[in-house]
Amino acid sequence: MLKSFKVNDINELGQLEQKLYESMDKTLLQFRSEITSNSSQTLFSKMKFGGAGFDPLDSKRSLNIVEQINQSFTYLASFYALEVLFTEYSRLAPFKLNLGTAPGSDIESECGALAAEVFAAVAPTSNQKLKKDINKVLATDAKLKFVFFMCPNFELGRQPQLEKEDVIVWALKGANAI
Structure with missing residues (x-):
């Protein structure tokens, strides 16, 4: 899924970060349930292949946890980079x-x-x-x-x-x- 959009000011970053943290929170809640109801093999399979995570900017869209982790931190880094750019090069x-x-x-x-x-x-x-x-x-x-x-x-x-x-x-x- 391509994600390309314009960010006009530093205030818009808060909304993007909120979406990302909502997806993280939803994944954490799901993990709490999955840990108690699945074998380690089933849980690891869901983590790798899907069913245990969500798109960082769309908590309704399932994603494997490995991709969610990678994307979440790359997106956070992008948001932090934008903070620097809005501060230094507005x-x-x-x-x-x-x-x-x-x-x-x-x-x-x-x-x-x-x-x-x-x-x-x-x-x-x-x-x-x-x-x-x-x-x-x-x-x-x-x-x-x-x-x-x-x-x-x-x-x-x-x-x-x-x-x-x-x-x-x-x-x-x-x-x-x-």
Whole structure:
């Protein structure tokens, strides 16, 4: 399912986060029930193949828990990246948010001046994600290029030691709560 939409201001992020947390809460309630009524094999099967999770932005749509976890943290990272962009670069708003397999950079300014890639991972080097995202954003025509990531053990803020060429690399809040 493609998820691409415009975010006009920082207030809209609260509504998106609320949807995401509603899906997490619904999954938690479902797990409480599933744990007591299923064998470990059945529960793990539901976690992997579906029936134990929900789409992060549509709690009515079933999704396997592995995908829900991956998407939820990527979406949260995107929302946190937008908070930074609205705070630091509000003049470039509105921003287009491309979640999942939607084409384009993960975040783009509607005027075309900014492009950003966003990810959540155990480490920025996992699967060469940081390197791949830097290369992806370098291929855009945007003047401002970012890679935002959510990983444990990084302080919130710019990470100059990870930057290449003109790409600004920024660690996001959230991962250290894990």
